[in-house]
Every structure is written in structure tokens, then in C-alpha cells.
Amino acid sequence: MVEIQNMNGVQGHNKVLVIGGGLGGIRTALDLAEAEKDVILVDKAYAIGGLMTQLDRTFPTNNCDLCTLSPNLSESGRKQHIELLTMTSVKGVRGDKGNFTVSLETAPRYINLDKCTACGECHKHFPECVRFTPGLDHRAPTCMRYPQAIPQSFSVDLEKCSDINALIKVCPAGAISPDDIGRKFEIQCGSIVLSAGAALFDPSGLDYLGYSVEPDVVTNLEYERIMSASGPTMGQLVRPSNGKQPKKVAWIQCVGSRGLQKGAASYCSSACCMIALKEAIVTKERFQDDIETTIFYMDMRTFGKDYELYLERAKNKHGVRLIRSRPHSILRDDNQDGLRLSYTTDDTSEMKNEDFDMVVLSTGFKIADDVRELSLKMGLTLNPSGFAVTEEFSPVETSRPGIYVCGMMESPKDIPETMAQASAAACMAGKDLKVSLKDPDGDLPPERDVTDEALRIGVFICDCGENIGGVLDVLEIAEYSKSLPNVVVAEPQGHGCSRQSIEQIQKSIVENGLNRVVIGGCSPRTHEAKFQEAIRKAGLNKYLVEIANIRDQATWVHAHLPEKATRKAKDLMRMAVGAVAESHPLKDHSLPINKDVLVVGGGVTGMTTALRLADQGFKVYIAEKTNSLGGMAKNIHTTLSGSEVRPFVDNLIEQTKAHANIQVITRAIIVDHSGMPGMFKTGMQVGPQMFYRTIQHGVTILATGALANRPKQYLLGESEAVGTQLETDTLLADNPETVKSWDNVVMIQCVGSRIPENPNCSRICCQAAIKNALQIRKLNPETRIFVLYRDMRTYGFQEEYYLEARKQGVIFVRYSLDHLPQVQAVGKQVEVTFTDPILGRAITVTADRLCLSTGLIADEDSTEDLARIFKLPRTQDGFFLEDHVKLRPVDLPVPGFYVAGTAHSPKTIRESVTQAQAVASRAQLLLARDAINLGAAVARVDSTKCAACLICVRACPFDVPFINADGYSEIDPAKCHGCGLCASECPAKAIQLMQFEDDRIVAKLEQLFERMVA
Amino acid sequence: MITAERKPLEELIEYVRPFKRILLVGCNECVTVCSAGGRKEVGLLASGLKMALLQSGTTIEIREHTLERQCDPEYIDELLPMIDGVDAVMSMACGCGVQEVARRYKDKPVFPALNTKFMGASERQGVWAERCQGCGNCLLGMTGGICPIARCSKRLMNGPCGGSVTGKCEISKDVDCAWQLIWDRLKALGLEDQYLKIIPAKDWRPAGGGGPRKIIREDLAA
Amino acid sequence: MMENFEPVIVAFCCHYCAYTAADMAGSQRLEYSPNVKIIRVPCSGKVDAIHIIKAFEKGADGVYVAGCLDGDCHFKNGNNRASRRVEYVQKYLDEIGIGSERLEMVKMSAGMGYLFAQIAIDMTEKIRKLGPSPVRPLAMQASQPIAC
Secondary structure (H helix, E strand, O other): OOOOOOOOOOOHHHEEEEEOOOHHHHHHHHHHHHOOOEEEEEOOOOOEOHHHHHOOEEOOOOEEHHHHHHHHHHHHHHOOOEEEEOOEEEEEEEEEOOEEEEEEEEOOOOEOOOOOOOOOHHHHHOOOOEOOOOOOOOOOOOOOOOOOOEOOOOOEOHHHOOOHHHHHHHOOOOOEOOOOOOEEEEEEEOEEEEOOOOEEOOHHHOHHHOOOOOOOEEEHHHHHHHHOOOOOOOOOOOOOOOOOOOOEEEEEEEEOOOOOOOOOOOOOOOOHHHHHHHHHHHHHHHHHHHOEEEEEEOOOOOOOOOHHHHHHHHHHHOOOEEEEOOOOEEEOOOOOOOEEEEEOOOOOOOOEEEEEOEEEEEEOEEOOHHHHHHHHHOOOOEOOOOOEOEEOOEEEEEOOOOEEEOHHHOOOOOHHHHHHHHHHHHHHHHOOOOOOOOOOOOOOOOOOOOOOOOOOEEEEEOOOOHHHHOOOOHHHHHHHHHOOOOEEEEEEOOOOOOHHHHHHHHHHHHHOOOOEEEEEOOOHHHHHHHHHHHHHHOOOOOOOEEEEOOHHHHHOOOOOOHHHHHHHHHHHHHHHHHHHHOOOOOOOOEEEOOOOEEEEOOEHHHHHHHHHHHHOOOOEEEEOOOOOOEHHHHHOOEOOOOOEOHHHHHHHHHHHHHOOOEEEEOOEEEEEEEEEOOEEEEEEEEOOOOEEEEEEEOEEEEOOOOEEOOOOOOOOOOOOOEEEHHHHHHHHHHOHHHHHOOOEEEEEOOOOOOEOOEOOOOOOHHHHHHHHHHHHHHHOOOOEEEEEEOOOOOOOOHHHHHHHHHHOOOEEEEOEOOEOOEEEEEOOEEEEEEEEOOOOEEEEEEEOEEEEOOOEEOOHHHHHHHHHHHOOOEOOOOOEOOOEOOOEOOEOOOOOEEEOHHHOOOOOHHHHHHHHHHHHHHHHHHHOOOEEEOOOOOEEEOOOOOOOOOHHHHHOOOOOOEEOOOOOEEOOOOOOOOOOHHHHHOOOOOEEEOOOOHHHHHHHHHHHOOOOOO | OEEEEEOOHHHHHHHHOOOOEEEEEEEOOHHHHOOOOOHHHHHHHHHHHHHHHHOOOOOOEEEEEEEOOOOOHHHHHHHHHHHOOOOEEEEOOOHHHHHHHHHHOOOOOEEEOEEEEEEEEEEEOOEEEEEEOOOOOOOOOOOOOOOHHHHOOOOOOOOOOOOOEOOEOOOOOOOEOHHHHHHHHHHHOOOHHHHHOOOOOOOOHHHHHOOOOOOOOOOOOO | OOOOOOOOEEEEEEOOOHHHHHHHHHHOOOOOOOOEEEEEEOOHHHOOHHHHHHHHHHOOOEEEEEEOOOOOOOOOOHHHHHHHHHHHHHHHHHHHOOOHHHEEEEEOOOOOHHHHHHHHHHHHHHHHHHOOOOOOOHHHHHOOOOOO
16 A cells, blocks of 8 residues: 655655656656655556556567566555555646646545455446456456556446445445545646556558458457456457457558558557567467468568567567568458458569458557647647657657656657666656655664564454455454464454554554464465564564465355365464464665766766766766777767757767766776675776776666677778768768769668678668668759668658658668679779569669668677676677566666666667666666665575585576585575575575575475364 | 485385384485485485385384484484484485494494495586596596596496497497597597507406405504 | 365465466456465475475375466576476375375466466366375374365
8 A cells, every 4th residue: 555645745846746657657656766756656547557457468578467567566556655646637737847736636436545455345246337347358348457456446437336325335344435526636746757658549440451340350459458368358369259269360560550541640659560479479379380370561670679589480480470561451251251351462463362360450559639638738849649759869858847758658669668768767857856765664663582482473364354254254263273372362353454453463462472473364475565564563573474365365266165265264374373483583684885886888878877877966987998988979970850969979978077976987998896786896907007996886887889880791891882871971971072972872771680690680770771861862852862671660750751761752672681782893883783572673773872781789899798797698699688678678687787778789879868867767776775675585504504515506597606615505695586496406405595494384284284173 | 426326215115114213314425415315315205205104004203314424433423312212224325324324333223225326426417427436546647537447338448449439338329438538638638649558457456356445544543 | 085085285386476376366266176275485496395295294185386487487497497396206206105196387377367276176176086195194084184
């Protein structure tokens, strides 16, 4: 539950208002909260989570989301810095940066959140008026929004309720409050983050796709729901028309995107290609040869980090069929079972027909009307599609100072980019706010030493309303528990997690001198932290509590066998009492933090991160390998939208050099590294004399950039007429006269990328080609430009420039790996020969300039050294590998390490700045504290038993144990992840995992089989 | 290290069946490292024996104890307080440990729980391979650090036999020909000449052919 | 005795997937056999061979270890190490005479509440058919079933 505090807004201006509780908003709020800043998170829905909660699995890891998202959500629910306001919308914003007044309106939920336990009784008896099941899938009235909703509560649609009094009676918690009238109120805040998310294009209007008449034509989100384990079909893939498993499924890309249909957006929705690939792969994984998957696409836009490998996997490993074509229509004859797709391909002018059982429309993202309205109300400048216009070199800053955006509000994007941008927004929105330190131990009484006390166990049984109490007799369980050894108190406790019950439990601990506590209630997953906190406040070590999950594991699942449920509940209680007797006080491990920061790399990314952190008062060292700041961006002159890069970089360098908190160390080569997060020590050789110095710091940020690729291909380096796009950009800036003289220009895409030796897409080259083509045409509108490409990957708003280039007559010709363009030097010019796929003929152009789109590659030498020194993993192609591709895109797997910019993967300046700001935010989570809490569930070695056999050293998935100088295994609690693998493999039984010690597990087993049935 | 493997449970059951109370003794040295007789295996075996016997209606009491090392009398003395309460001892040490326990507690039957295998090294987690047979006169200086006695199936002293095919021993594709390894290594070291030197017929007396062996360090011996 | 034999089954569930799936089975009210008793562990790889053997020694009729799907382990590969360990213990159970079929490794994601329930039902039925564990302590066999 959320601690409501500071509602009167005394320090209201020192808060951030986050609008939208989707993945982006949650990340922003969590980042700020963990950096000890106060947040108000509002969402108009009655539970937070946004779009992602409806997805089945997400790319590129293809794991299920509930496992990854739900910890985020419950984290969100209990943060003391976050005030969560659901069913609340923003009505207006007054004031300026640092001092906004925002009017909000909360719709009535008709359920008192403090009382509701989400038991589901109301929903069981009045399904029609209780909003827990408005699954997005219109065909599936039984699907839940999602089972781990936060807040864990229902909401009532009063208009649909025929008998309010009956509804009130049915609620065992007395939480239904029909008099709830909602409220209008104002809050104050210093800055605002708008993370309102996107809506999906509605394809109903497109007759030829048949969406509104054919049940087997579904949108990609509906397909997700069908595939989802928590979806309407419980994860069974069936055709909506007849409930049978489809044998052939087709995807149609770009529905509602890239300006092709009625009402469609002009931009590319960025994520749909990957979504379709993911859906096809997951489908193939489940049904293998029993199903055929076909994706009809225009350009396959797998431009993200390692996404090209994903595409290759889809094609080669899973046999997903890819057809470059836009189907003309989807039709069904009356007597026909399947849907008939008509389409043509490049190699023929004939219409092909093929039947499919299901068709998935990859509908694009758009800004919902109410969000557009809200943005305008907030005074933001929007682009014609309704997205917020932001600063060229600070993508989260809107036109109104103090208001920031992230996620889809800025441009269409996938989850990893949303997460990075959300952290960037947290960085920017929080930068002017004071830290509001809430000392978690501030009001705590001293911990009682229970080591020499005889066991005195207190047992508290929740009835959880009808949830437990409706199936079994809570009093009977309490009486039974009282008969167990060492139990001194056992009593029913109503809703154990309610404030009132917690107070009673605390009182009982003190009055009865309890030293162990067992709660008979719900899941420790959701409630352990709450009860730990409760007993800690009563003077007990927080690890002296055990929860028996008699709700989820007994009454909920054996409701029809009350006698057996009772017996099982007794078993679970006995097990918990036995286990808690074996529990010992544990100390959370913590470390003091050195708050200095080491940034490796002094390019745009490194400087941006350094400045953001230095502004927050942290001392930052920038270690730059070369002798000057600026990095790759010094060689770039303009961006796709035409902005000048140089003034931006120069200004950045000037600020960095002038900042009192930043020390720049040039010609610095990192040579050694030791320590742990919060207390690192890094050695480097500095300057021309290679003088050795060490720096002590708390976090390390890698912003080491990438290299411009220069493969020896197409006469690069041999003919004067041939150059990279980067060199062309320089020519455009420095020698416009030369450029003007060009009659014919050819550009070749994917040079050195998307080939077996370097399989990934370099992401930036398509936009670079478009940028240069438009610039060349600006200087000389007569220049003929041919762009030879494989897939044009102008994602997001870049698509609009691609369209502009085509409008201006730039000629785009596709080539394939089987028919590479041929280049021959002819005097100062080159002859480029390529095959036109439509004409099927070879064409030769004599070009004054051949621009090769060579992209970026990892700086193999330096990333290899750094990876070795810092013990960091890299991708196959040498970029640093983040901790979680989706949810933690800038955190490295080693705590205290972060990565940003092109050291992570190729990206534009704008995208690099986003990550730089994101990293600054992520690093503050660590830096805001004086000590890091590492929890207590760590492995501990008994040196007297250890045989130094190395089995733990070899078994640990994280390489933590080592044999120390004394000859026994040592496990650093700061690095231990707490999985317990070492403990279970140790042949000498010398290792125990705290909280899950063998004694505790065996005690559960012993108690389970103890003959103590009353 | 000395490597060992647990005997089949069936055999162990027969050893302990006549007894009511046994003491199961582990060893925290070699057999712990090769996961055959450490504290954990002691626990697993005790439970396994009890359960196996229970099925024929026999209950047995098993006390578990793991010594630092079973081949030293001082450590074995630790068992003294427990020994009177049991009818027999089962040792999870190598053959040395079993014998030492038997020597110390003369009035109790002592049974081995393990088959002692060889002196070996861990190739990787969970895999141990023979490296030495304790021949008493080490040849490794002549054979590029690879022992033809422990690693050649025929203990040949001067090059491979005709059964060496593509570097593998004819007894199994999984066994490297030791002489192939020796040759490769000598060649890599530029010591091909060494290979041509004839190693004289081995005197097997130090290898045990002359009866049980003993080492006496005069300066240390009490 | 066989007719109304109610097996006792211990399910070691990893915190991140199987235990969460069990919670989800709860929140979706999926009924399954009360015979299954869950012991929560951080990772299926934490389940020691001794824990499994002790469960049988104390009187379990069946045991299963439930971890994350392949590739989804929160701790990289704990689930796969658990699978291998379960295979090893299965052989030992054959030696003891309990029978390897009384022990299983299962994998599921956190969202698969239905699979958790289905496995609990299937495992209970399987063990019910096999009858009581041959090493159920005699005293326990004679008395009322201690659970369920």
C-alpha cells in the first residue's frame, strides 16, 4: 500500500508529477524514488502497468512479462517516495518550471483502497459491475486486466450495478463505498513527466483488410492476448471463428503506419517488425511443424541491438516465412474456411492468392485524442501527429520548460528505448529537486537481541475476509497453532495486512515478549516485506518472520474441499512454525558509498552524463583515451532534421571543462580495477609519460563510443570518388562547391553491416544516407541520387524524411546479397552497376561520388581490454552487454557499472544523449544513498568445514566464490546474488544460504510429516 | 587427489543389515573434493540405507560424523565418544581411511562404503581422470610430463603400440594414446631427441613389486 | 488402505517462476489436489539432493522440483543444474527401492498458473496409482493419513 504523505503540499514544489503509469512512467517514478526524490504518479486507469501488461512475451528475450514486470510494480507500490493516484486525470497545469500547480480529478472507484483486499467476492457475485475484467480483447469477457494488478483492488461501475446494497453486503472487508464521489484537487510540483503512452491504430476503417467482419483477422495486440497465459483462452492459440488451432497464420506489417492507408500515420511505428517476428517465433516454438507463419512486410526494420540476429533466427531456425509485399486484400468466400490473401511480389506481375487461417494486422502506434488534448492543455508544442516536439539534443525536454516526456509521447519506440528514455526523463525532471532523504531506520526502535531467549512464537491468522475465513474456521487454525511447540500466542487477525492488524501484531510482540512471528495469510511474494517491516518496528530483527500461504495454496485452490483445505492449512502452519524456530536474526549487508563517479570516454555521451551528475553535486572524473574531448560527434556536422552539431559539441566541451565538479583526464588508458560497487579503485596510465594514477569512485560509467567502420570494399580508400557517409557529411560542410559539381551520386547501404562477418544492423546509416541525399539536393537540386539498399530502416519520424527524399526524386533501388553492386574506377569517377529488381536488368551509373553507408562497429581493442579489466560481458560483435535487454538497458550486469551511447550499440546523437541522461539517473540510485543495502539472502561459508574443493567456485553462475589466502572458499556478500547453487552443491555442507538454511528447509519437511493432526 | 566412488547400495545394505546401530564416517579430504565421501554424501547414504532397510522391515540407527582426515590417528580419535554406542562402522574414506579406522577400533567391524579408484585430477566439474599409479620412480621428466604408466593402457615405456590410431587408444575412442600425447608435447617443446632415447626396462620393486612400501623420514620419525 | 490412499507430495518451487505460478493458480482459483505442499526456494538449483532424499525419508510419497522455463532462470542456469541433479537423485531412488518415478523436475513460467495446477493434479494421480511410498514410516502408514 502507498504511504500518503505530504498531501498539503508544503514542499510540493520539490516533487515530480509523473503522468501515466505504464512501463515508462513506472520506471521514471522508481528512478526518482530510489534517488530519494518525491513523486506523484497518476494514471487514469484503475491499475498501473499500461500496455505491457497485455503482452504475452516480449522481444528479444521472449520471456513472459509478468515475471519481469510484476516485481517492478510491487516495487512501485511500496516505495515511500511515491504517491500513487489511480483513476486520476490531469485537468490543467499552471505556473512555471520549479513551481507548477496541477489540477487533478480522481474518478470514484466506489471501493475503499485501504480496506479492499482484492478477495474477489464482489466480482464473483456481481461480475457485470465490477471492473476487474475489461480485457482488451472484445471477444473475451473473462480475461483479467492482469492478475498482479497494482493497486491490488477492484473498481466498481456503479451504473451497471442493479443492487448496490447486495454488493455492499457481499464485501467481507466493508470496502464498497457507493458514496464515493471522486474528488477534484490541486497539487504542486517542481517538474512534470508526461508518459501517457500510445494507442493503437484502429484498422476497422480499412475495408480491404476485413478486420471488422472477419473474426479471424485480429490486431497484433489481440494476438498477444490470445497467446497470453493470462489471456481469454488461457494461452491456447485458437481461431476466434471456430475455436480450432490455426495451421497458417499471416502477419501484415505497417497497418496504420508509413502513410499508406486511410488515416494512417506518416511515421514508422518502429516496433512492429520485431513484434511480428516475436509473435511468429513464439508461435513456431509452440507448434513447430504444425503451423506455418508468414510475414508480409515492406522493409524489415530490425535495427535495434542484436535485433538482426533475431531476424536471422526467425528465418533460419524457426522457418518464419518473410514475403516482401503488401497484400491487396483479405477475402473469404461464403463456403470457404480460410481467409484468402491476394498479393504480388517483385519478380512477377501476376496476382498470387494464398489461404490463411488467421491474419494478424501489425497495427502501428498513435497518440490518443485525449492525450493530444491533455498535451495541448499543458501547453506543449506538438508535431502534426500529436507527439511532443522536443529539443534536438535533449529528447525528453519539451517546449515548455519543466515539462518532460518519455516513451511513446516522444516518438514510437520499443520497451528498451522507453526504459532508457524514462530514466532520462527522471534525470532531467529530478535535476532541480532537492533530495528528500527519508531515513528508513529513522523511527525504528533498537533491535532486541533474541539470541539467548527461549523461543516464543506468535502466530497470527488472517481471515482475509471470506478468502480464508469463508473456507475454513480461522479460529480452529489458531487453536491448532497454539498447540504447536514454542507457540505462546495464536490468534485470528482479520485482515492481517490492514493497518489496524499490524498495530495489534506489534503490540502483541511487545506485550508477550514474542521473538518469532508466523503469519497465516497470503503470499510472501507480495507481503513478506510488509510483515518484515512490521516486526522490525516492534523491535524484532526483520528476518524472524515466516508466512504460511494458506490463502493462495489452500483456501483459494481447495475452496470446494473445506475439510482438506483446513488440514492443509494446518500442515502449512506447522511447517512455518517449525521453520521460524530455525530462523536467526540476520543483518542486511551494506556498504558505505564513495560518491565519486568515473566516466570512461569523453564524447557527447560521456560529457552529458558527467554534466548531469556534476550538476547534482557529485564529483566526476572523465577518463578520455585521446588528447581531447568531443569524440565521434566532432566529425558530424548536421543531423537529419538539419540541426548543426558543432555548436552543440563545442558548448558541451566548454561546459565540461568549466565545471567545478568535473576533472577531465585525457590520454588516459585504464589498466587495472578492483573493489565493489560503492568503493571501486581504478588505475590508469595517463599522459605522454604514461604516468600511473588511481582513482577511487563509487560507480563506473562506460561511454567509450564506437568506431566508424571502414571495410575495404567498393574501392574505399582507392578511388577519390568513394567515401563514407561521414566523410560526405564533412564535404557538405567544408566543400559545398565540390558537392555542387556532382551530377550523379550513388549511395550503397549496409556496407560492412548485415553480412556474416558483422551480422548486425548499424542503425544509423539509413538516416545518414537520407540526410546526405537531402543536403546534396539542397545544394544542387539537379543532382541525380541513387540509393542502393536492402531494407530502408528509417524508423520513427525518420520515415518522413525518407518520404521527402522520394518526393524529391532520389531513386531507391533494392539490392540483395546475391546481387551486390559492382564498382569500377573510371578516371576520377566510378561506374556502379546494379540490378534493378523490378526491371530485372543491370543498370550502370557513372558516379561523381559513391557514398558508402558503413556504419559503426565496436572498438574491439578498447572494449576487449575494458571488458577484461572490469569483468564485463560483451555481445558477439564487441559492444557491452547490458544487464537486462528490456528492463535495464543501461545497467551493466556488474552492480555499479553502467553503459551509454554507442558503446552500447550504434545510435544517433539524440539517442546517445537519451542514454547519457538515463545513466545519470540510474547512477543516482546508488549515489543518493550513504550505504547500499544488499539484503541478507547471501551464501555464507563455514571455514571449519570447507574442503577448498572448488565446486562452489565452478558452480556459481556469477563467479563470486574464490579460495582465499587462508585456503577456504570466500563469498563476498556484496556480490552474492543469493541463488544458493553453491550451497546445494557443496560436498562438505560448508555453505548455507541465509534465510534458506538447510535446517530451515528440513524443519519444514519434518513438520509436514509430524503426526500432529488434531 | 585419491578418487573414489560410492559402492552400489545393494552391497552396502548387506554389510549393515545384521546391525542395529552403525556409525557412518565421512572424510573431509580427497573424497569430499571428488564428491564421494564428504558430509553431504554421508547424509545421503545414511538416509538411503535407512530407507532401503526399512522396506524389509529393518530399522537401523545411523550416526553420521565426518572427520577432517581418516588417514591420521589423531583425527580418528575423535570417534572415541561415539564408538561404544554402535555395533559397526562404515567408512566413506578411501581404503587408507577404512584401514586406519579398523586399526584404531579393533573390536568393531569396519566396512568400506566406497570403491577407491585412482590418483587423479579434476578435468572439469564432475569429471576426474587417472594421472598417477604411484610407481615409486617417476618418469615424467623423460616423457614430457605425461605418464605412460598411468595413462597408457599397456604401460608401455618406449612409444606406442600398433593399437594407436589417430591419437586414440584401441581400447576406446575416448582414451587418448598416452604416447601420442607424449610425442606431441615433446615436439612442441623441441625435444624430439628425448623421444628417441630408450627408457630401460622398469624396476617394478618401488612400485610395490617388492612388497608393501613405507617411507621413513628419519629426522621426523619419532 | 490403497483405496483411500492420499499421497503427500512435496513441491520445491523456485521463487521467481514456479512459486509465482502457484500464486497465480491461487488468484485464478484453479483447483488442484491438496496433496501438494509447497516449499519455497530462491532457485530450483538451491534444492539439495539431501532435501529430496530427506523428504522421502520423512514420509513423502512423491516429490517434484519446479523451476523456470529453459533460458528464463533468474540466476542464469540454476534450473538446468536442478534438472541434472534430479536425474541423479532419480537413479539413487531406484537403488534405494523407492523408484525414480516418484521424483520429477518440471518447468514453468510465472504466468502459467494453469500449468502449475495441472502438474499438481497429474503428479497426485500418478503417485496415487503408484501407491504409498515403500518407505513411509510404518507408524505413519498405520495411522490416519497425516495430511490432506
